[in-house]
Amino acid sequence: MSRYPTTAAEIAVDSRRVERVYAALARVYDGFFDWALGPGRRHSVARLPVEDGDRVLEVGVGTGLSLPLYPDHARITGIDISDPMLEKARDRARGLPQGPERVQLLQMDARRLDFPDDSFDHVLAPYVLSVVPDPEVVMSEMVRVCRPGGTVMVTNHFLSRSPLLGFVEKRFTPLSQWIGFRLDLPIERVTETSGLQVEQVDRVNMFGLWRMVLARKTGS
Numbered sequence: 001m002s003r004y005p006t007t008a009a010e011i012a013v014d015s016r017r018v019e020r021v022y023a024a025l026a027r028v029y030d031g032f033f034d035w036a037l038g039p040g041r042r043h044s045v046a047r048l049p050v051e052d053g054d055r056v057l058e059v060g061v062g063t064g065l066s067l068p069l070y071p072d073h074a075r076i077t078g079i080d081i082s083d084p085m086l087e088k089a090r091d092r093a094r095g096l097p098q099g100p101e102r103v104q105l106l107q108m109d110a111r112r113l114d115f116p117d118d119s120f121d122h123v124l125a126p127y128v129l130s131v132v133p134d135p136e137v138v139m140s141e142m143v144r145v146c147r148p149g150g151t152v153m154v155t156n157h158f159l160s161r162s163p164l165l166g167f168v169e170k171r172f173t174p175l176s177q178w179i180g181f182r183l184d185l186p187i188e189r190v191t192e193t194s195g196l197q198v199e200q201v202d203r204v205n206m207f208g209l210w211r212m213v214l215a216r217k218t219g220s
């Protein structure tokens with residue numbers, strides 16, 4: 001059975017592979033992933049209850065395909081490990097109304113978010129959890145930087161509960177890992193994160209093979 005990397009050395013190797021993959025993908029990413037993952041991205045951002053002046057953190061912002069989807073009154077911070085992907089996001093932000101003032105883009109590792117606790121009203125990660133070697137660490141960082149009562153949202157492909165599809169996904173994961181993502185992430189690794197109360201799970205994208213998990217950080 002495949003397993004997640006656990007030692008520091010394994011995690012470092014995996015992260016370097018992810019960085020290499022996205023450095024290569026940056027130029028062509030939008031051509032395919034805007035089309036394939038766009039419906040889930042639009043569905044997710046539309047469900048964020050963003051109020052005037054709210055601070056939004058997008059973890060793994062990539063080329064910034066979500067940036068035009070946020071309401072103009074949101075203050076957005078996007079972080080990503082890949083500078084070539086962020087360069088594309090910077091270009092996109094420059095084309096938005098008050099983009100340079102409203103949108104801040106920073107190179108950062110999602111496993112060590114350089115923000116104080118409770119810094120954001122909404123924290124989301126679209127299509128990121130399958131490409132990080134240690135999703136639980138990213139989840140606990142997302143919860144830490146979200147204010148109590150704020151929204152934590154993950155949109156991702158998760159391991160299917162169908163025995164046949166689940167079997168296929170597990171078998172293909174070692175292959176998919178070579179190009180930087182895995183197909184066998186169980187949804188519980190998101191929904192059972194401590195400090196979160198899950199409020200909504202929606203199927204999105206082609207054949208409903210991806211899901212949006214909308215949760216609230218507990219406490220007030």
Ligand SMILES: C[S@@+](CC[C@H](N)C(=O)[O-])C[C@H]1O[C@@H](n2cnc3c(N)ncnc32)[C@H](O)[C@@H]1O
Nearest residue numbers: 022060061062080081082085109110126127128
């Ligand atoms: C599939 S893309 C999703 C991009 C964007 N959220 C979207 O909806 O198109 C995954 C992104 O996660 C980023 N990423 C991978 N590992 C990361 C990490 N440890 N910290 C921050 N970003 C990471 C990649 O560089 C890439 O831009």
